[in-house]
Amino acid sequence: MILITHIVILTILGLDLAAFCIIIGRRYYTGRLHARLDSERAACAEPMLSLASNTEFTEIALLRRPPGGAGWTAIEGELFRALKSPEANKGYIRLFFDLLGYTGLYIGTLKSGKEWEQAAALEKLGRLKCASSVTHIIEALDSEKRDVRNMAAYSLGEVKSDESFSSEAVAALVNQIKRVAIHNEESSIRIIKSALISYGDRALPTLLPELKNDKWRVRAAVVDILAEIGTHAVIQPLIDILTDTERDVRAKAAKGLGKITDISSVPPLSLITKTKDPFWVVRLHVVRALGLIKDPIAIECIKERLGDNKWQVRSAAATALGTIGAEAYLVLVEQYLKSNDQYTREQVQEELAHSGIIDSLVDFVLKNRDRLPPIDGPNGSVSSSTSGEQMPPLINGGTIPPAVYVKIAGLLVSSGTGVPAEVIMKLTREGMGRRERTMAIEILNAIETGAGPQPDTRQ
Amino acid sequence: MLEYLRISIIWFNNLVLGYYVLANILYLILFTAAVWGILKHLLRVDYGAYQESINPAMAPPVSVIIAAYNEKANIVDSVRSLLRQNYHEYEVLVINDGSTDSTLKSLIDGFSLRRTDTVYRDIIETAPVRGFYTNPDMPNLVIVDTVHSGKPDSLNVGINVSRTPYFCSVDADTILEADAILSLMRPIIEKPELIKATGGIVRVVNGSTVENGKIVKVALPSDSLSRLQIVEYIRSFLFGRAGMSALNSLVIISGTFSMFHKKTVQSVGGYVHTTVSEDMELVLRVHKKMLDSGQKYSINFIPDPICWTEAPRELSMLAKQRRRWHTGLAETLFAYRGMFGRPRYGRIGFFALPYQLLIELFGPVIEILGYGIVTASFFAGVIDLEFLMLFLTLAVLLGVFFSTGAILLEEITYRRYPKIKNLLLLLFYGVVENFGYRQIISLWRTQALLNALFRRKKGWEHVTKHGFKVKKDGLPKTEATKG
Numbered sequence: 001m002i003l004i005t006h007i008v009i010l011t012i013l014g015l016d017l018a019a020f021c022i023i024i025g026r027r028y029y030t031g032r033l034h035a036r037l038d039s040e041r042a043a044c045a046e047p048m049l050s051l052a053s054n055t056e057f058t059e060i061a062l063l064r065r066p067p068g069g070a071g072w073t074a075i076e077g078e079l080f081r082a083l084k085s086p087e088a089n090k091g092y093i094r095l096f097f098d099l100l101g102y103t104g105l106y107i108g109t110l111k112s113g114k115e116w117e118q119a120a121a122l123e124k125l126g127r128l129k130c131a132s133s134v135t136h137i138i139e140a141l142d143s144e145k146r147d148v149r150n151m152a153a154y155s156l157g158e159v160k161s162d163e164s165f166s167s168e169a170v171a172a173l174v175n176q177i178k179r180v181a182i183h184n185e186e187s188s189i190r191i192i193k194s195a196l197i198s199y200g201d202r203a204l205p206t207l208l209p210e211l212k213n214d215k216w217r218v219r220a221a222v223v224d225i226l227a228e229i230g231t232h233a234v235i236q237p238l239i240d241i242l243t244d245t246e247r248d249v250r251a252k253a254a255k256g257l258g259k260i261t262d263i264s265s266v267p268p269l270s271l272i273t274k275t276k277d278p279f280w281v282v283r284l285h286v287v288r289a290l291g292l293i294k295d296p297i298a299i300e301c302i303k304e305r306l307g308d309n310k311w312q313v314r315s316a317a318a319t320a321l322g323t324i325g326a327e328a329y330l331v332l333v334e335q336y337l338k339s340n341d342q343y344t345r346e347q348v349q350e351e352l353a354h355s356g357i358i359d360s361l362v363d364f365v366l367k368n369r370d371r372l373p374p375i376d377g378p379n380g381s382v383s384s385s386t387s388g389e390q391m392p393p394l395i396n397g398g399t400i401p402p403a404v405y406v407k408i409a410g411l412l413v414s415s416g417t418g419v420p421a422e423v424i425m426k427l428t429r430e431g432m433g434r435r436e437r438t439m440a441i442e443i444l445n446a447i448e449t450g451a452g453p454q455p456d457t458r459q
Numbered sequence: 460m461l462e463y464l465r466i467s468i469i470w471f472n473n474l475v476l477g478y479y480v481l482a483n484i485l486y487l488i489l490f491t492a493a494v495w496g497i498l499k500h501l502l503r504v505d506y507g508a509y510q511e512s513i514n515p516a517m518a519p520p521v522s523v524i525i526a527a528y529n530e531k532a533n534i535v536d537s538v539r540s541l542l543r544q545n546y547h548e549y550e551v552l553v554i555n556d557g558s559t560d561s562t563l564k565s566l567i568d569g570f571s572l573r574r575t576d577t578v579y580r581d582i583i584e585t586a587p588v589r590g591f592y593t594n595p596d597m598p599n600l601v602i603v604d605t606v607h608s609g610k611p612d613s614l615n616v617g618i619n620v621s622r623t624p625y626f627c628s629v630d631a632d633t634i635l636e637a638d639a640i641l642s643l644m645r646p647i648i649e650k651p652e653l654i655k656a657t658g659g660i661v662r663v664v665n666g667s668t669v670e671n672g673k674i675v676k677v678a679l680p681s682d683s684l685s686r687l688q689i690v691e692y693i694r695s696f697l698f699g700r701a702g703m704s705a706l707n708s709l710v711i712i713s714g715t716f717s718m719f720h721k722k723t724v725q726s727v728g729g730y731v732h733t734t735v736s737e738d739m740e741l742v743l744r745v746h747k748k749m750l751d752s753g754q755k756y757s758i759n760f761i762p763d764p765i766c767w768t769e770a771p772r773e774l775s776m777l778a779k780q781r782r783r784w785h786t787g788l789a790e791t792l793f794a795y796r797g798m799f800g801r802p803r804y805g806r807i808g809f810f811a812l813p814y815q816l817l818i819e820l821f822g823p824v825i826e827i828l829g830y831g832i833v834t835a836s837f838f839a840g841v842i843d844l845e846f847l848m849l850f851l852t853l854a855v856l857l858g859v860f861f862s863t864g865a866i867l868l869e870e871i872t873y874r875r876y877p878k879i880k881n882l883l884l885l886l887f888y889g890v891v892e893n894f895g896y897r898q899i900i901s902l903w904r905t906q907a908l909l910n911a912l913f914r915r916k917k918g919w920e921h922v923t924k925h926g927f928k929v930k931k932d933g934l935p936k937t938e939a940t941k942g
Binding site for chain 2: 002005006008009013015016019023024026027030147311315347349
């Protein structure tokens with residue numbers, strides 16, 4: 001027993017010492033390696049500077065190093081760094097990659113069968129934007145290893161450039177998306193989408209026919225890509241697919257139109273709002289899209305969704321009105337003051353608070369109190385010609401014309417109740433005129449006696 | 460009678476020895492699994508633009524939730540670090556859990572916030588919310604002020620306020636790496652249907668310099684207690700968690716920084732108040748729910764350093780923290796005792812939970828008893844001096860081996876301590892921790908287990924923090940004042 005324990009102790013002691021030595025040795029080795037890399041970098045600094053600044057440099061032998069060594073790695077890193085330089089002649093630097101053997105080594109590695117090395121080579125070919133390697137990268141899309149396939153897709157997205165556009169690459173990526181959509185490989189779909197997005201309009205001839213693909217996941221992926229491409233050419237196809245049979249596709253199409261923010265999509269989106277899509281996520285994205293497009297024509301449609309049975313849609317509708325701004329704030333304030341629906345009022349109140357309009361409004365009231373309508377005057381009866389100073393921008397970056405401010409202020413002061421407590425608090429502070437204080441006290445009295453709109457208890 | 464006592468001692472010694480062998484075999488398995496898992500992960504990261512291969516617009520938005528209770532020392536720096544994340548769409552929700560110090564005021568002043576009216580929907584029931592604070596120029600920052608109701612409740616408030624499909628909980632005394640969210644989201648982006656939660660490596664910030672919410676210089680602290688904890692953290696994360704994750708048996712994700720699928724958490728009712736270890740409890744509840752319903756799922760650990768947290772600098776604070784952790788472990792394991800050894804719960808029921816029970820929960824008790832009884836055996840003449848010395852030497856060498864192994868992993872992988880002096884100090888403290896530190900930690904954990912068993916003390920013991928070592932523009936580096 002004692003002997004065994006001795007042996008175990010000696011073994012563990014040996015392991016301890018070995019681990020200790022490996023740590024110190026590795027630190028020493030890494031330090032030396034970095035020093036060698038630095039020295040190699042310093043040695044090639046001048047030629048690299050020439051390449052990066054697009055000055056002719058022909059003594060290629062100065063940069064030739066045996067593969068695998070520190071010099072090889074240092075030159076590779078410096079060539080990639082030079083490639084990033086805005087002044088560099090990229091084609092010329094790519095020629096150096098070819099002549100020094102880097103490109104050949106990368107392409108050769110693709111056949112190595114070693115997963116990580118293949119992926120690294122693919123990434124470098126992509127970074128290099130090596131047009132001549134597209135065929136090899138497309139072949140890698142058929143790899144059994146998912147990481148290699150994904151990196152091949154990524155590289156195809158990177159490798160494209162104006163002079164090296166490859167319709168084969170787009171076709172291969174679209175085929176790949178059809179393949180992975182069936183297996184629902186989310187990461188692969190996302191990477192392929194990213195690659196196709198980078199091709200922009202040039203991918204459309206291959207992509208658009210896939211909107212009729214019988215697999216909804218493929219249609220949904222294509223809709224996502226179109227939305228990110230976001231050019232005028234994709235608007236009509238996205239509008240057309242708003243009536244797709246699959247709800248996720250419809251929602252993505254609406255979301256996409258919201259990203260593009262073209263005014264021509266307002267009528268079809270408004271129509272969907274009126275017909276009330278049965279799937280709430282579609283309604284949500286339609287309302288959001290209408291808000292992002294910022295066309296005041298959509299205000300009435302969005303207003304209807306303030307009473308939606310899903311709070312997410314109500315919230316999106318209030319935010320959309322806030323995003324449109326100007327006249328849409330009048331709708332928000334009207335809804336806040338008049339709606340019988342507690343949930344609508346809550347949502348509107350939140351949007352009003354978030355937008356910063358209350359503070360702006362209070363400032364406006366204080367600065368323009370002589371122009372405000374009488375306390376018993378009709379709602380919004382003040383002429384829009386009443387001028388006041390322009391208010392500062394709101395949170396969403398929008399501004400409100402003074403005339404609209406006056407209308408909103410008129411609405412608030414004449415309604416008597418439902419005015420946010422913050423407004424009343426500020427109206428009652430010292431330094432106010434007698435008229436404003438009287439008004440504020442009346443408002444507070446009205447609230448205390450329970451007058452004004454009551455919360456709806458239907459839901 | 461004496462003979463019976465002698466036989467009992469011999470049996471107990473054999474039991475301790477057997478336990479010791481078993482524990483170290485398990486550690487060795489974990490270490491091997493960790494090496495395999497970490498190297499595989501690093502190979503993926505290393506081959507270039509792995510992290511950038513997905514268009515940012517394709518990654519889902521995330522809410523970052525911080526529950527802050529009396530965190531005035533660090534809160535503004537922590538939030539600043541959060542607002543600088545390299546992630547395309549996220550919101551930061553700070554829940555001020557009724558702090559009695561100036562946490563809320565620090566936030567309001569630090570970020571020019573103002574009170575706003577916001578609708579609060581408590582999908583998960585929580586304590587009342589007192590107010591919302593926002594700044595128009597920082598639309599992705601929301602501060603929620605609640606009455607004091609504890610960290611779990613605050614996190615639930617955050618989940619209710621969150622508007623994104625994923626959320627991550629972050630401790631208020633935490634500094635995140637710039638790519639922290641991206642690192643945690645990457646496995647989710649790859650397998651969104653499968654992955655319900657992810658966690659990463661937490662590092663000790665003591666000694667490092669923080670500038671505008673960012674770590675600008677990594678260094679070891681001057682105090683030994685912090686250095687010992689640094690070695691402990693490296694071992695715990697690089698070999699413990701990474702190993703358990705590689706074996707698909709992860710039941711603990713550090714509450715310091717972890718990512719969750721919101722709907723899954725909502726479906727299990729959010730965080731609960733019944734334990735002081737709400738992070739482990741939630742992970743186990745998610746495991747249970749998924750396994751009960753027969754759904755395929757995964758809970759992952761990413762062996763990337765993602766965040767830095769402040770470790771206690773006083774022994775009394777460390778004792779509080781460790782007792783709390785161990786009490787939480789005991790409570791959670793007791794609450795989920797029904798999962799032990801049940802075929803339905805697979806690796807969790809057969810390996811992960813028994814490991815937590817035998818090695819993590821009872822390990823310190825057996826260690827403390829072992830020291831006592833083996834020493835008593837020597838004085839009673841049951842074992843001789845040679846055996847006693849050999850046993851103690853073995854215990855120390857094994858402890859040193861696992862610490863050195865973890866530091867080796869750190870050296871191979873992340874090398875966050877660039878100075879050779881720092882590396883040698885880490886190795887030194889990897890040896891020194893076996894002489895006193897490990898034993899005192901085991902003693903506190905034993906006390907915690909006894910307290911949990913006999914219900915003597917429960918609840919959250921607040922640990923005082925000092926604040927980060929900060930470097931302000933134009934000012935010398937200083938140690939922040941005690942908070």
